[in-house]
Amino acid sequence: MQGYHIGGKQxxxxxxxxxxxxxxxxxxxxxxxxxxxxxxxLLEVLKDRHPRLKEEKMSIVALNGRFGNEKTLISDGDTIxxxxxxxxx
Amino acid sequence: MDFDRYxxxxxxxxxFPSGQKAIKSSSVVVVGxxxxxxxxxxxxxxxxxxxxTIVDDDIVESSNLNRQAMYRESDIGxxxxxxxxxxxxxxxxxxxxxxxxxxxxxxxxxxxISYGKLTLDGTDNYSARGAINESSFRLxxxxxxxxxxxxxxxxxxxxxxxxxxxxxxxxxQKGEGVSCTIQGVIPSAVxxxxxxxxxxxxxxxxxxxESGDLIYLDVWKPMLETLPIPRNDDCTVCGRKGAD
Numbered sequence: 208m209q210g211y212h213i214g215g216k217q218x219x220x221x222x223x224x225x226x227x228x229x230x231x232x233x234x235x236x237x238x239x240x241x242x243x244x245x246x247x248x249l250l251e252v253l254k255d256r257h258p259r260l261k262e263e264k265m266s267i268v269a270l271n272g273r274f275g276n277e278k279t280l281i282s283d284g285d286t287i288x289x290x291x292x293x294x295x296x
Numbered sequence: 297m298d299f300d301r302y303x304x305x306x307x308x309x310x311x312f313p314s315g316q317k318a319i320k321s322s323s324v325v326v327v328g329x330x331x332x333x334x335x336x337x338x339x340x341x342x343x344x345x346x347x348x349t350i351v352d353d354d355i356v357e358s359s360n361l362n363r364q365a366m367y368r369e370s371d372i373g374x375x376x377x378x379x380x381x382x383x384x385x386x387x388x389x390x391x392x393x394x395x396x397x398x399x400x401x402x403x404x405x406x407x408x409i410s411y412g413k414l415t416l417d418g419t420d421n422y423s424a425r426g427a428i429n430e431s432s433f434r435l436x437x438x439x440x441x442x443x444x445x446x447x448x449x450x451x452x453x454x455x456x457x458x459x460x461x462x463x464x465x466x467x468x469q470k471g472e473g474v475s476c477t478i479q480g481v482i483p484s485a486v487x488x489x490x491x492x493x494x495x496x497x498x499x500x501x502x503x504x505x506e507s508g509d510l511i512y513l514d515v516w517k518p519m520l521e522t523l524p525i526p527r528n529d530d531c532t533v534c535g536r537k538g539a540d
Contacts, residue, residue: 225512226445227446264422265468267466267510267523269523274465276528277466288523292468293443293444293445293448293473294445294468294471294473295420295449296331296332296442296444
């Protein structure tokens with residue numbers, strides 16, 4: 208498990224990647240140890256780990272199976288699902 | 297109305313007994329008749345919608361033929377809306393078909409959406425969807441969002457005043473995106489997402505869709521997930537702190 212220690216209380220979260228994000232992240236699922244932070248801050252952590260995520264305009268993020276507002280704080284044991292945007296039709 | 301042709305769908309409990317009448321009395325607008333749009337238009341006409349307006353300013357190209365409904369080799373170079381209108385009338389002559397040789401923009405979106413009770417998104421770019429989203433909210437008309445790429449895609453019902461909208465979850469409201477020809481898409485993903493969208497459309501027309509969940513579908517895995525998206529009070533389009 209990868210850790211991101213900045214000084215706050217650490218928590219374990221599960222990240223699930225979808226569609227082309229699996230290729231970008233090199234895995235369907237990864238577990239991270241991070242301090243308590245917002246979803247938007249967590250996305251920045253993920254972009255640092257997997258720079259190709261920066262190629263997309265935005266990501267659709269679910270927190271424990273529901274859409275998660277970017278200001279929402281994550282908690283220990285949360286599952287965060289990250290979906291790419293799509294424009295084709 | 298020739299009910300015989302609709303017997304199989306009327307027999308479905310979710311449609312029986314009055315659903316066919318509701319479909320027949322409905323009007324829909326299909327914006328973009330490419331991969332998803334042409335498929336959705338064909339299904340709506342086969343199902344017996346009363347009136348359909350198709351909107352597109354493109355011509356048929358050879359790169360369309362692997363996935364777009366109704367078009368043939370002999371149609372290459374012709375206007376998509378002209379070919380589609382002709383084919384739709386051959387499928388069901390009871391349906392009123394109107395063809396608009398236009399590209400939807402923020403400037404004409406309200407006029408176009410006003411043609412129908414429900415709008416189906418067959419577009420291929422963020423700006424058009426943003427325009428549909430804003431205009432539909434202003435007109436209080438429901439619409440169905442679709443988008444596909446590679447092996448996966450999304451569908452979502454958007455009902456002003458009831459469900460979240462496209463802007464509620466941060467979907468880009470401007471920009472061209474990347475075309476299917478460049479990004480790649482497999483035909484089965486297009487058809488599967490279109491089928492989900494038409495089911496949502498039926499439910500809206502029959503008054504049975506309330507959720508507005510985002511449906512994610514990947515035909516390759518295969519997998520399907522529904523992602524509840526609550527209304528966002530801070531949404532710049534439909535937020536309760538704003539226009540609603």
